Amino acid sequence: MGTVLKGVSRVRWHELKHAYGSAADVPGVLSRIAWGDAGASEAALSDLALWIGELAVFDATVAAVPFLWDLAVTETVNSRAGVIGLLQTILEHGNPPQPKVQLEAHQAVLSRRATADQLTHDSDPVVRAAAQNLLAGIDSHLSESCCRV
Template identity: 85%
Template sequence: MGTILKGVSRVRWHELRHAYGPAADVPGLLSRIAWGDARTSETALSDLGLSIGELAVFDATVAAVPFLWDLAATTTVNSRAGVIELLQTILEHGNPPRPKVQLEAHQAVLSRRPTADRLADDSDPVVRAAAQDLLAAIDRHPNEPCCQV
């Protein structure tokens, strides 16, 4: 799927789950976000958000976060600010019945703080603002584990 999503085909998406069941559709959504025009990218991002972050986080969320960080940092992606907003949504949502998944999803977002720091100085003011909001959410996130495993 190209250099932006390098490694996405190695993930066993069909074995992972999101809000609507098996996550086999996630690579296609990531691809449309990466290479779609503005409308296609935004629609795919909205669909992905509903699947992996807006309702709760899932094991597919954990697998998708590194690819979301790469999309946010790639200047040719049309919906970078929206990707950053999805990362913040993931950090702020949980899955109380599955605390291990919640912890892993949050750690996946938190682990790339240096990328958020770089994006907070991006030339695009919308990306910059979204990154600054994400950094504030990271700073508010508890230092101790956010949930009991």
């Protein structure tokens, strides 16, 4: 899969869950985000957002976040601003019955604050704006479970 999604095949996706069940389909969706044209990339991103972030966060969310960060900084990805928006959505959502998963998902986003800062200087103004919003979210993140770390 090249360097963009390097390591995605090493994740045991079939053992992970997202909002609708098995996360075995996540690598294919990540690939469509990475290499699809604008329409395909946006549609795949919309699907992924429903699966791993908009309703709640899951163990598949934790596994996907490092790949989302890689997609956000890869200039050939058509939906980078949307990927950054998904990272912010993940940071804003939780999973109260599974506080450990929530903590891990949030920490996966928070751990790359420097990358978000780097993206605020991107040549694409839409990416810059999304990164500024994410950076503000990171800096003001007050999730009780995350503050206990």
